[in-house]
Amino acid sequence: MSDTMEVYYFSPTGGTKKVSDIFAAAIGKEVIWHDLGDKQTPMKQPQGELIVVAAPVFAGRIPSVVREKIKTLAGEGKKAVTIAVYGNRAYEDALLEMNDILMQGGFTVIAAAAFVAQHSIVPEVGAGRPDAEDIKEIRTFAETVKSSTSAENVHVPGNRPYKPEMKVPAAPLSLPACTACGACAKICPTDAIS
Structure with missing residues (x-):
């Protein structure tokens, strides 16, 4: 296997990136990062033989973006390796959905895991996560991936059809300190901010 790995991640509040950083450091390869939330940079096709897709879980599914x-x-x-990051409740169909999409794209998903990070909407839930125990689990998973010789797709829990996607008509609220500069609207991956 090559000395590089590509990580495709979506981390609007930083939890998924934190888990991805820990995982990548434990793998010990040079990492090419692809931010799936970056709407300014065009998507790049993977060049290496191993990719990681890391995404947060929103109500049991991966975000549509x-x-x-x-x-x-x-x-x-x-x-491919898939990582679902959830806010201390459940990841339900998220890993299955990611794996299905990647397998349809021709990847062999050799490993998959779900890890807890601080909840993105209710930060009191899972505060301080990933903690020392979580970091140990992430590193153990990385060691398993490093020593894997699997050439088959892994099986993960979940249901088909996937649970219905949660549709919440919401947009972020600005604080009184907002200057209406437009910087957040420019980078919002879903154009939820006008």
Whole structure:
């Protein structure tokens, strides 16, 4: 296997990136990062033989922005690892959904895991996570991936059809200190901010 790995991640509040950083450091390869939330940079196809897709879980599913972007990845002959990051409740169909999309794109999903991070909407839930015990689990998972010789798709829990996607008509609220500069609207991956 090559000395580089590519990580495709979506981390609007930083939890998924934190888990991805810990995992990547434990793998010990040079990492090429692809931020799925970056709407300014065009999606790049994976060049190496191993990719990681890391996404937060929103009500048991992966966010639609992640779903649509990873559907465009070509994986013929490539291996993938999937990581779902959830806010201390459940990850339900998220890993299955990611794996299904990647397998349809030609990838072989050799490993998958779900880890807890601080909840993105209710920060009191899972505060301080990933904690020392979580970090140990992430590193153990990385060691398993490093020593894997699997050439088959892994099986993960979840249901088909996936649970219905949660549709919440909400947009972020600005604080009184907001200057209406437009910087957040410019980078919002879903154009939820006007």
